[in-house]
Amino acid sequence: MARRPDREPDPMSASPIKPASALAIGLALAAVYVLWGSTYLAIRFALQGYPPFLLAAIRMALAGSLMYAVLRFRGTPPPTRKQWIVLAKLSIFMVVLSNAMVNLAETQVGSGLAAIAVASMPLFAGVFAMLRGRHPTRMEWAGLVIGFLGVIWLGIGGELSGSPLGLVCLIIAPLAWAWGSIWSRDQDLPEPFMAAAGQMLAGTLWLVLAALLHGERITTMPSASATAAMLYLVVAGSIFGFTAYIWLLHHVRPALATSYAYVNPPLAVLIGALIGGEVFTQHDLGAMAVILVGVVLITLAKARSATPAKPARETNVDAPAEEPVA
Numbered sequence: 001m002a003r004r005p006d007r008e009p010d011p012m013s014a015s016p017i018k019p020a021s022a023l024a025i026g027l028a029l030a031a032v033y034v035l036w037g038s039t040y041l042a043i044r045f046a047l048q049g050y051p052p053f054l055l056a057a058i059r060m061a062l063a064g065s066l067m068y069a070v071l072r073f074r075g076t077p078p079p080t081r082k083q084w085i086v087l088a089k090l091s092i093f094m095v096v097l098s099n100a101m102v103n104l105a106e107t108q109v110g111s112g113l114a115a116i117a118v119a120s121m122p123l124f125a126g127v128f129a130m131l132r133g134r135h136p137t138r139m140e141w142a143g144l145v146i147g148f149l150g151v152i153w154l155g156i157g158g159e160l161s162g163s164p165l166g167l168v169c170l171i172i173a174p175l176a177w178a179w180g181s182i183w184s185r186d187q188d189l190p191e192p193f194m195a196a197a198g199q200m201l202a203g204t205l206w207l208v209l210a211a212l213l214h215g216e217r218i219t220t221m222p223s224a225s226a227t228a229a230m231l232y233l234v235v236a237g238s239i240f241g242f243t244a245y246i247w248l249l250h251h252v253r254p255a256l257a258t259s260y261a262y263v264n265p266p267l268a269v270l271i272g273a274l275i276g277g278e279v280f281t282q283h284d285l286g287a288m289a290v291i292l293v294g295v296v297l298i299t300l301a302k303a304r305s306a307t308p309a310k311p312a313r314e315t316n317v318d319a320p321a322e323e324p325v326a
Contacts, residue, residue: 020251028244028251032260035241037267039326040111040118041276042229042237043103049226051216052103057207059230060095063238064200071194079190079198086187087195088202093180095203096210098173102326105169110278113159115268116288117170118326122261122295123147124178132182139301147294154287192246200238237326255303262292262299268326 046055072078079087105114126144130136136144154160160167189195222230248257265288272278 018251025248025252028248029256029259031244032241032248033263033267035236035244036260036326037115037264038271039233039237039241040102040106040115040268041271042232043114043326044106044111044272044276045229046226046233047103047106048229049222050218050230051211051214052107053100053207053211053214054216054218055230056095056100056103057204057211059233059238060099060200060207061204062231062234064197064204066234067193067197067239068201071197076191076194079194080188083188083190083195084198084202086184086189087198088205090180090184090187090189091199091203092206093176093183094199096206097176098180099203099326100207100210101169101173101176105166105173108163108166109160109170110272110280111276112269112272112278112280113284114166114170115265115272115326116154116284116291117151117160118174119261119265119288119291119295120147120151121174121177122298123151123291124175125181126298128178128182137301137305139304140298143294143297143301145294146297147291150287150290150292150294153290154284158281158283158287193243196242253303255299258299262295265292 043055050058068078102114102118105117123144126136126140155167155171160170190198245257245260269278269280269285269288273280
């Protein structure tokens with residue numbers, strides 16, 4: 001769930017808006033912005049005691065088990081056998097190739113830089129939607145062109161270009177998250193919270209396999225700070241952040257609910273600088289600005305063309321449709 005990154009209902013087909021107080025909406029937005037924006041740095045701290053794939057496996061196992069147990073206690077039906085198969089396939093993209101790739105990337109690059117790269121996800125989602133027959137508007141085309149210019153700028157000449165592993169991982173992560181988000185729209189899935197829990201549980205098995213293939217093991221007891229960061233990812237990122245986001249989809253306009261797509265990256269950069277001591281060049285910040293301009297244009301274009309539709313059933317774990325699992 002990351003985020004972020006985590007984690008998604010299609011914001012353009014969310015269920016009807018229900019009345020809510022300004023205070024409740026403000027708190028929910030703050031939760032999505034801060035919790036998902038901070039997960040990138042939490043990953044970096046957790047990696048000081050846990051290897052990347054095992055970190056993701058432990059996080060998903062704990063968050064998925066807690067969510068599944070609570071949902072079943074409240075009477076939510078479990079996924080059917082067919083739905084479990086779909087969730088197992090979907091978790092390869094949304095958990096392993098997204099969340100775990102961000103973890104692996106952060107063994108090489110800073111958390112803020114990872115957040116900047118991950119911000120490109122809506123651009124890839126727009127391309128995949130176009131390939132599946134959706135015709136972008138002029139504003140969406142402008143957003144795609146501008147956004148991808150920012151992605152190219154980010155990958156050339158900056159810190160990311162000096163880390164081949166980080167660069168590859170941060171290309172795979174948004175690609176996989178975008179494809180999983182688009183592909184899942186045609187699949188039979190349970191309601192969003194159960195789908196997220198099932199996806200995390202199914203993804204745990206793939207992550208354990210990936211950890212074994214990667215030769216990962218925990219030979220010494222992780223530090224208290226690394227464990228605290230891991231638990232923060234479980235509770236704050238995967239459970240509270242996702243819950244706040246789903247609540248927003250039912251109580252505010254989609255454009256506001258998905259505004260985290262362009263708020264979280266600069267917030268992650270700020271958190272990385274203030275708390276993690278990370279340093280960013282003008283190159284990195286300039287590329288981020290260009291990417292976010294593209295994302296904003298795409299988001300506004302979707303908001304203008306939105307029409308009422310049936311409730312969505314997408315299942316991103318952390319972050320959602322605009323941001324791969326951090």
